Amino acid sequence: LLNNHKEIQTNLKFKKHFQANTSGTSGESLKFKREESADSFNRASIYRGYSWYNVNPWELNGYFWGYNFSERAMLKIRILDSLQNRFRIFNYRKESIDFFIKKLKNAKYLHGYSSMVYETAKIINSQNLEKPLNLKMVKGTSEKIFESYQDEIQKAFGQRMISEYGAAETGIMAFECPKGNMHLNMEGVIVEEIDHEIVVTNLQMHAFPIIRYQLGDYIKLAPKTATCECGMQHAIIEEVTGRIGQTVYGKNNTYPSLYFYYIFKNLASKQSFLLTYQVVQNEKGKLNFLIEQPLNSKQLLHLEHEIVVYFKEDMEFKIEHSQPITAQNKKLKSFISNIA
Template sequence: MMLHRSIFQLGQRYRNPSIPAWMKFLRSSDRWSREELETYQLTKLKELVSFAYEHSPYYRSIFEKENISSDEIKGLGDIEKLPILTKEQLLKNNKDIHANYKFKKTFTATTSGSSGDSLVFQREEAADSFNRAAIFRGYSWYEVQPWERNGYFWGFNFSWSERLKTWLLDTLQNRFRVFSYEEKAFKSFVMKLQSATYIHGYSSMIYQTAKLINEKRLERPKRLKLVKGTSEKIYESYQDEVEKAFGRKMISEYGAAESGIIAFECPHGKMHINMEGVIVEEMENEILLTNLQMFSFPIIRYKLGDYITLAKETEKCDCGRAHAILNEVTGRVGKSVYGHEGIYPSLYFYYIFKNLGKVHDLKLNYQVIQRTKGNLEFYVEQKMSEAEQNLLKKEIKRYFKEDISFTVIDDHMLSITNAKKKSFISHL
């Protein structure tokens, strides 16, 4: 363990020298009052707006046009005076949003492009280190150190050169990953899990691995302290299989490349917003995100593309942290659903299946595909009885009435695109 710790810290000093200072800060702010957290947010917001005006051609133009300056930001509520940034604007004005300031060290960051176009931008070392420190703080809630043995569920390249590079990077980080679900390779991966302290990655991959462990009746890992799902929604239907296979539920880390870590689930089951790093607004159920730590590519009131539900400010967590609570990430703001006559939000699917779980304790993994207007294909992973199919059909009709024709196909393996499982795929 000492060797892996030394290797990790050596790499950290080379790549992210700011992490120790950020960790010291975040350990302190972890127990700040709400007032202290909001005071810090206001200070950082003023600093960000002032810097963006000075060094980002895009924001300078926008702020001058709207007659906006940091002097007008006297309270957090004044953030509403600032313009909203859409994904289209972000992509179109990529170059001008970047700050014309010479940072000592930057990294190239790339979004997955799972919702459309991929975004490439520069992130300064301080912001990158803050983001990593925020993740490590979340690990500390579970008494996990980042250099401990860990299993990683993520995409990989099939070329031998890229796999060799991946293997080398994983080895340096005391990490291993599943490259194949073929029996021999998979059993080797499960054997390695016996020595792991934590596992993390795509929630759908963790779930599929848990299912295989349970189906093959393989030995359950004994040392796991943390099972963390990220990059995808964690469905309630995943948890039974995950707990059976790994001995604990899957917790959620919510973030994005543009925003960094937005929220991390504590051992008491609440998603605490990383208030030192972001300001989260909820507007018509959509998230607006301001990254308080990244100045090389300012992100202010950005429509990230997720539906969310924020807890009331009066809601508290038994862990004692005063950070705001994110009740739920309800799903991606995806393409519209087209009926024979009307147009509907894809969020309907979330509520259809949530209602089945809440009212009938029917927890299903699903994927909906639309190929033509007025027609939907509902694919369900679980084998369903006739009564269960009728419950689903009744719920679908509650939302779409007679404007949608649909078929239900159960006992079906759900498709994955770019290593992510999308709940709604539209070909229109």
């Protein structure tokens, strides 16, 4: 998309269009035009998801996003936020958190980076702060939602965090229903699973058409016969398993980063450990596993065992537990490779 975006961008004329941006996995951002009708359709698709929780988009909401802003940028953001009846947290300083939690009392929904929602839930629980009682929906986007988040979130906000799956290039692809299934936005996109990989066609965007686009996520679609208790007929996406294309380097071989997903999934299913993790590679043949939770020696052994199952003798690794990885004030990536 980056290399050919000029050719993809249509020369059709639209009454009105917007500039859209994506940060892109490569770090390079892609700019493209999206016509007003496609943009509105996309927003309506998201708001349909909200309606399943009786949430109206104009209701007061708390918002979590990255926040390395200058004073000037912050002022602009505050004005834009207030137009959308939205407030956000800019840092984890005590006065900011107190202010945010006070505002939460009247909020109807919360959304944004899942690691930040989780971090705030932990603060509410550990400091015994007043819990917001009026929330109808807590939604995580843009980051992996670790199952290990859900206990704290349930305790702080009285409900599980639900998931929305979308990308700037493709629009919204799925939204979780109150029965816990991710329903495809079938009126807006065609989603195919080919070799475990998602292939997306957007049905609205003509200014910058997206046709059978390999977005770069591994997914698992539910069988066509699967049904949901909520009664909706929309197909179900069982799982977004991870990003494609990041290579893990052993001493002799290379491995897909999806291995980390399996290692921690095995621990969850065999040992019922729900861990929040971040794996960092700075050198070939070596990995650093950062784990948020404290681990005892037995749990460490189980984790070591699972790592060896996948990487055998080809990888040295270090496990550091009790790491504050969700409090980094930025998007939490489950694998970071610093190998060029």
